[in-house]
Amino acid sequence: MCKLLIFSCISAVMLMTAAYRLPQPTEKVSLLKALIGDLKSLEKSKDKIHLDLYTPNEKQECSWQTLQCYLTEMDTLENEIEDKDLDNLRNIKKNLQSLRDLTPLGTGCKICEANDKKNFPAFHQELRNFLISMLK
Numbered sequence: 001m002c003k004l005l006i007f008s009c010i011s012a013v014m015l016m017t018a019a020y021r022l023p024q025p026t027e028k029v030s031l032l033k034a035l036i037g038d039l040k041s042l043e044k045s046k047d048k049i050h051l052d053l054y055t056p057n058e059k060q061e062c063s064w065q066t067l068q069c070y071l072t073e074m075d076t077l078e079n080e081i082e083d084k085d086l087d088n089l090r091n092i093k094k095n096l097q098s099l100r101d102l103t104p105l106g107t108g109c110k111i112c113e114a115n116d117k118k119n120f121p122a123f124h125q126e127l128r129n130f131l132i133s134m135l136k
Contacts, residue, residue: 031099032135038092039128042085046124051080052117055126062109063134067100069112070127077120099134 053073056066074093081089118126
């Protein structure tokens with residue numbers, strides 16, 4: 001009887017754990033895919049934007065700070081982008097913010113301004129590579 005009770009409790013805990021963890025990774029994956037798609041739309045504007053932006057090169061443990069840096073630089077980019085790409089940029093910002101809110105805060109990570117400044121095509125490529133690495 002005691003073994004049955006213990007087994008039932010363990011089963012219930014495992015089911016609850018699986019149920020509560022399922023939505024977050026799915027939401028995170030959807031956000032990452034949407035962001036990568038939106039960034040692809042900005043590729044046409046890469047040669048028209050002449051701006052140097054802080055470009056993080058942190059590892060996965062600093063994902064929150066990296067996302068925050070990219071989000072801050074998007075505000076700078078908003079002033080330089082053409083009107084036709086503005087809605088796309090706002091969507092990228094919204095999704096970056098949502099992704100950042102799902103990401104745990106890292107420790108020992110450098111601030112955005114400590115990163116090198118790179119031109120927009122390099123910034124765009126680094127952001128895209130970072131998002132792809134978060135998918136894995």
